[in-house]
Amino acid sequence: MKPTQSPSQAHKVRRGQRLEVLAHELDEAGCGVGRAGGCELRVADLLPGERAEVEVEHQSPHRGCAWARVRRRLGPPSPDRVTPPCPGFGRCGGCVWQHLAYPAQLARKRARVAAALARVGLAAEVAEVVAAPSPTGYRNKGKYVIAAGADGALVLGGFAPRSHEVVSTLGCRVVEPVIDQVAEIARQRLAGCGLPVYDERRRRGVLRYLIARSGSDGQVLLGLVTTSAAARAPVLALARELAATPAVAGVVWAHNDSHGGALLTREGRVEAVAGRATVIERVAGPTAVTLELGLGDFFQVHRSQGARICAEVAAVAAGAPGPALELYAGAGAIGFALAAAGVEVVAVEQNPDAVAAGRAAAGRAGLSDWIRFQAGDAAAIRHLGGHMGGQADGIAPGPPGGRRPGLIVVDPPRKGLAPQVRAGLIEAAPAQIVYVSCGPASLARDVAELVAAGYAIERVQPIDLMPGTPQVETVLSLRRGRPRPPTGPAPAPP
Numbered sequence: 001m002k003p004t005q006s007p008s009q010a011h012k013v014r015r016g017q018r019l020e021v022l023a024h025e026l027d028e029a030g031c032g033v034g035r036a037g038g039c040e041l042r043v044a045d046l047l048p049g050e051r052a053e054v055e056v057e058h059q060s061p062h063r064g065c066a067w068a069r070v071r072r073r074l075g076p077p078s079p080d081r082v083t084p085p086c087p088g089f090g091r092c093g094g095c096v097w098q099h100l101a102y103p104a105q106l107a108r109k110r111a112r113v114a115a116a117l118a119r120v121g122l123a124a125e126v127a128e129v130v131a132a133p134s135p136t137g138y139r140n141k142g143k144y145v146i147a148a149g150a151d152g153a154l155v156l157g158g159f160a161p162r163s164h165e166v167v168s169t170l171g172c173r174v175v176e177p178v179i180d181q182v183a184e185i186a187r188q189r190l191a192g193c194g195l196p197v198y199d200e201r202r203r204r205g206v207l208r209y210l211i212a213r214s215g216s217d218g219q220v221l222l223g224l225v226t227t228s229a230a231a232r233a234p235v236l237a238l239a240r241e242l243a244a245t246p247a248v249a250g251v252v253w254a255h256n257d258s259h260g261g262a263l264l265t266r267e268g269r270v271e272a273v274a275g276r277a278t279v280i281e282r283v284a285g286p287t288a289v290t291l292e293l294g295l296g297d298f299f300q301v302h303r304s305q306g307a308r309i310c311a312e313v314a315a316v317a318a319g320a321p322g323p324a325l326e327l328y329a330g331a332g333a334i335g336f337a338l339a340a341a342g343v344e345v346v347a348v349e350q351n352p353d354a355v356a357a358g359r360a361a362a363g364r365a366g367l368s369d370w371i372r373f374q375a376g377d378a379a380a381i382r383h384l385g386g387h388m389g390g391q392a393d394g395i396a397p398g399p400p401g402g403r404r405p406g407l408i409v410v411d412p413p414r415k416g417l418a419p420q421v422r423a424g425l426i427e428a429a430p431a432q433i434v435y436v437s438c439g440p441a442s443l444a445r446d447v448a449e450l451v452a453a454g455y456a457i458e459r460v461q462p463i464d465l466m467p468g469t470p471q472v473e474t475v476l477s478l479r480r481g482r483p484r485p486p487t488g489p490a491p492a493p494p
Contacts (some may be wrong), residue, residue, distance in 0.1 A: 002485075004156065006253045006482035009310075012039070012064075013036075013156070014056065015038070015056055015057065015059065017054050017098040018054065018071060019036040019037050019041065019053070020051065021034040021035070021052060021223070022034050022049075023043065023047060023048050023049065023050070023300060026100070026108065029096055030044065031043055031067070031160070031469075032046030032050060034046075034049055036054075036486065037100060037392070039059075041056075041067070042065065042066070044067075044068075044070070044161075045069075045099060047080060047081055047099065048078065050075070050425055051349055052070045052071070052073040053071050053072040054068035054070055055068055055071045056068045077255070080100055080101045082098075082100070082102075082150075082176045084182060084468075086098055086172055086392070088168070088169050088172060089170050092167055093159060093160060093161040094158060094169070094174070094241055095469055096470070100268075105464075105467065106464060109464060109470070111473075112470065113126050113460065117447070119444060120444045125460065127462065129464050130312075132302060132305055133304055134138075136174055137173065137174070137469070138176070138283070138301075138303070138467070139174050139176065139301050139302065140175075140179070140214045140215075140301055141179075142179040142212040143210075144156040144157060144158070144183060144209060144210040145157060145159065146207045146208060146209060146210060147197060148197045149166075149168070153191070155187075156168065156169065156170055156186070157169040164201070170187065178218055178247050179212045185245055186242060188244055189241050190207060190210070193238040194243075195226075195231070195234055195235070201238075207224075208226055208263075209225035209263045210223065211223035211264075211295060213295060214279065215279030215280040216280060219250075219280070220247050220249060220250065220452075221277075221279045221294075223251075223252045223263075224251060225251060225254045226255065227255065227256065228255040228257050229466070235275075236273055239251040248275065248403065249275055250272060250274055250277055251274040252271065252273065252277055253270070253272075254295070255269045264295070268357075275323070277295050280292060282305075283332075284340045289340075289364075289365045290361060292333050292357055292360065292361070293331060293357060294357070296350070296354060297354050298328070299350075301334070301465065302465040302466065304350070305349065305473075306465065307462055309465075310333055310336075310337035313475060314338055314341045317338060317432065317477075320343070320406050320432045321431050322404060322406025322430075322440055323343070323344040323346065323406065324338055324346070324405055324408070325345075325348065325381075325407070325409070325430075326347045326348065326408075326411070327381065327409070327412075327421070328349065328350075328411045328413070329347035329349040329354075329379040330349055330358075331354045331358045332361065333360035335347040335409075336362075338371075340371035343407070344370055345371040347374065348376050348380075349374075349375065349376075350375070350377055364428070378417075378421050379420045379424065380424075381421060396449055400476070404428065404429075405430050405435065407431070407432045407433075408425060408431055409435075409436070410436065411436040411437075412437070413438075414439040414442065415442055416439055417446045422449050423451070429480060430480070432479045433477070433479075434475065435474075435475075435477075435478070436473065436475050437476065440474065443474055447476060456479055457477075458479050460475045461474065
């Protein structure tokens with residue numbers, strides 16, 4: 001009798017095996033997805049509708065899925081295939097949709113949002129994605145791993161996909177040109193500074209990362225990240241050289257002794273060592289609010305599309321009753337847009353540096369009576385009972401009288417709202433909620449709970465902040481009304 005094969009054995013392919021596959025989908029890593037040999041194959045640089053002979057490179061030990069690379073293309077290319085604009089495409093692991101024509105990217109991003117809502121039983125019309133003015137030259141922050149190349153030369157770049165190999169990303173077409181120019185100058189200075197490059201395997205050396213952040217005035221703030229073992233004198237000498245570059249506003253030195261992949265850590269000391277410690281960003285259109293942002297302060301990486309998000313929130317919030325409460329406010333870009341539209345705002349943010357930056361900007365713009373920044377956790381909304389007054393969990397008093405917000409705006413990280421924040425929103429019961437999301441799945445999960453509590457979706461507007469990637473930002477507005485019966489299966493608990 002032949003032994004019975006388990007499902008995993010039946011669907012197993014081996015490394016080096018060649019198979020023919022037709023891609024029918026494109027995943028978030030930029031791989032074409034198809035089936036061959038009883039297995040799901042994910043193939044780099046293969047678009048839906050394209051067929052190829054591929055070679056298996058890795059088999060998942062946990063599920064019937066494997067990764068492969070193209071050995072020979074079969075048949076015509078997809079009509080949506082274009083030449084990637086960036087020379088590092090396919091090597092650096094970023095911008096994995098650059099080989100897909102921009103209109104097709106936008107269509108797939110819209111479909112991502114619609115599919116996420118449909119999976120939790122929400123039927124809503126999703127608007128066309130707001131396209132970026134240009135798919136290149138938009139990113140206002142560059143992040144570089146400092147490494148030694150195979151020939152010993154210093155490299156600024158990123159990790160290749162599924163690898164610890166650092167490939168150069170200089171010449172990147174996605175960052176603003178001034179960032180790439182400054183990064184090349186920095187590479188030359190770093191190569192001659194005498195400080196050893198950090199080796200992540202041996203955990204030796206001191207030079208780890210370089211961060212380049214541009215402001216709306218075209219100046220660049222550089223962040224030099226080293227281990228705490230770096231000698232101070234050569235670091236200061238290097239910082240002075242870098243700050244002498246005309247486009248460099250200043251240099252900040254940060255320590256990072258962690259063994260993870262975070263560029264900046266809460267434990268590491270951060271010190272301005274040459275020039276300014278901030279960049280200037282202008283927000284809220286005609287009010288000319290200027291934010292002074294440090295190296296780690298949050299700001300949308302696409303300046304013009306970030307402004308479009310602010311304008312969209314202000315537009316959908318027009319006429320909302322009562323004051324507005326903004327959670328996860330950062331330095332207040334959205335809040336300033338609301339204030340400019342005549343809405344009184346309390347902006348709640350956990351990062352004290354961002355709160356300080358927002359308060360200073362409001363003072364300079366004469367908007368302190370319209371937007372007030374409070375340091376605190378968004379989860380404290382439950383303890384406030386939805387009132388914008390009193391004090392709880394470190395949140396300072398809001399507008400006088402303990403008024404209930406008529407509008408609450410949330411802009412959480414990709415993981416979405418914590419359960420206590422969702423519960424707090426429902427208890428606060430504002431007339432309108434505007435949710436700004438960078439994660440379609442978490443957005444859908446959170447909105448499903450709000451709809452079950454009696455809110456109705458009014459508008460779903462995706463905005464493309466990151467051309468060439470699967471990422472999509474969404475502004476979704478809800479208005480409180482009568483509870484509606486669910487239109488599909490209840491969402492799974494988080």
